Amino acid sequence: MTNEDPITEARARLQAERAEVLQDLEQLTSRLETKGDYELGEGDPMIYQWEFNLALRERAQQKLAEIDEALAQLNMGIYGLCERCGKPIEPERLAVLSHTTVCSQCAQRRR
Numbered sequence: 770m771t772n773e774d775p776i777t778e779a780r781a782r783l784q785a786e787r788a789e790v791l792q793d794l795e796q797l798t799s800r801l802e803t804k805g806d807y808e809l810g811e812g813d814p815m816i817y818q819w820e821f822n823l824a825l826r827e828r829a830q831q832k833l834a835e836i837d838e839a840l841a842q843l844n845m846g847i848y849g850l851c852e853r854c855g856k857p858i859e860p861e862r863l864a865v866l867s868h869t870t871v872c873s874q875c876a877q878r879r880r
């Protein structure tokens with residue numbers, strides 16, 4: 770563990786995650802350019818793979834939006850605060866779920 774302040778660490782982690790997602794997106798987009806041969810019909814595994822990649826890309830785009838939101842919160846100085854109770858979110862929780870917006874207590878209460 771480093772002694773860096775949590776905000777600097779969170780920003781570095783989010784930016785690393787963001788770079789990863791962008792790389793995934795790029796890869797998926799280039800894979801989506803090669804479409805399966807629809808003349809072979811629905812059973813073509815290429816088509817199945819293509820649709821799977823499309824779903825993956827949608828998920829990656831959503832994750833990117835969440836990361837951007839977390840980064841915006843960081844810049845506004847409200848990152849890591851629970852949106853329910855306003856208390857700081859546990860660092861251990863943020864380490865696993867870097868773009869969560871509620872503390873573990875409020876997350877439990879929500880269920």
Ligand SMILES: [Zn+2]
Pocket residue numbers: 851852853854855856871872873874875876
């Ligand atoms: Zn809370």
